[in-house]
Ligand SMILES: C[C@@](CO)(OP(=O)(O)O)[C@H](O)COP(=O)(O)OP(=O)(O)OC[C@H]1O[C@@H](n2ccc(N)nc2=O)[C@H](O)[C@@H]1O
């Protein structure tokens with residue numbers, strides 16, 4: 001049997017970051033929105049655990065047991081006393097180390113694929129527990145749509161979304177390390193009174209009503225100053241998107257991908273063209289949200 005799962009990227013429409021906790025993590029009010037850029041993970045029985053990856057950025061993806069897809073298989077197998085003998089193939093379309101949760105997406109997808117392949121029949125809440133062990137963003141990749149993540153981002157409450165939003169993502173050269181960006185946030189806020197992170201009622205209402213202009217006015221990312229400090233060239237990308245008519249732009253999560261909200265599909269096309277022409281990013285991608293979470297799209301039986 002072969003099981004294929006499709007899983008979306010995310011953008012953080014609000015990322016409110018509190019002070020560093022004793023365990024090194026930061027409490028968040030993290031409003032996740034899944035966007036229609038997808039990886040697919042295919043799980044096939046094998047003699048041992050093996051990860052392969054295809055796609056233009058495949059060379060940047062680790063293929064050892066640090067890969068989040070491999071870690072997901074190991075975690076599920078351990079819970080059931082199984083050996084994680086599976087071939088996981090990742091077709092990577094989500095930018096790598098770009099603040100779009102591509103690794104987390106592959107973790108959630110592999111978990112769902114292996115659960116189906118091995119017939120382990122995990123409940124939704126068991127799957128979500130394993131996701132949270134794998135990383136703060138992994139539960140959201142399973143759930144998709146839109147959700148508020150509290151704690152370190154792993155405790156989710158699903159949010160209503162009243163319409164489609166049109167995005168442009170400017171993909172930067174190279175990645176940014178998430179711990180390094182949180183570390184820079186700590187350095188920039190040292191000595192300051194960091195407020196408790198809370199979700200913005202205006203932003204939640206804009207999502208609920210599908211109002212792009214209102215959402216644009218409420219977009220906020222507390223990690224943006226840290227990402228800009230580590231990668232000052234992102235300011236030029238943000239300026240190009242604004243001049244090209246985006247309703248608003250911000251750094252996606254820990255970056256360095258920048259995300260621009262557009263009025264409609266046509267406006268998104270012109271913002272993308274302007275970003276590519278400016279030479280301030282490696283490429284630009286258009287995508288809509290919300291998108292469904294990790295979903296089994298194909299099951300092939302051998303017989
Ligand atoms: C910033 C965000 C926004 O959604 O995502 P990215 O933009 O990187 O995709 C997340 O908070 C990233 O989540 P994720 O990438 O799953 O992080 P984890 O593996 O759990 O943690 C990696 C490291 O990030 C830092 N970290 C992560 C989450 C959090 N709430 N506080 C933190 O300080 C810690 O240094 C931790 O060791």
Ligand SMILES: Nc1ncnc2c1ncn2[C@@H]1O[C@H](COP(=O)(O)OP(=O)(O)O)[C@@H](O)[C@H]1O
Pocket residue numbers: 060061062066067068069090095096097098099100101102103104106107175176178254255
């Ligand atoms: N399946 C995976 N896909 C991409 N990166 C992965 C994967 N598994 C582990 N990683 C590691 O996670 C790091 C962060 O990648 P990614 O999840 O794409 O970005 P971000 O955390 O910025 O959203 C990469 O640099 C890579 O070393």
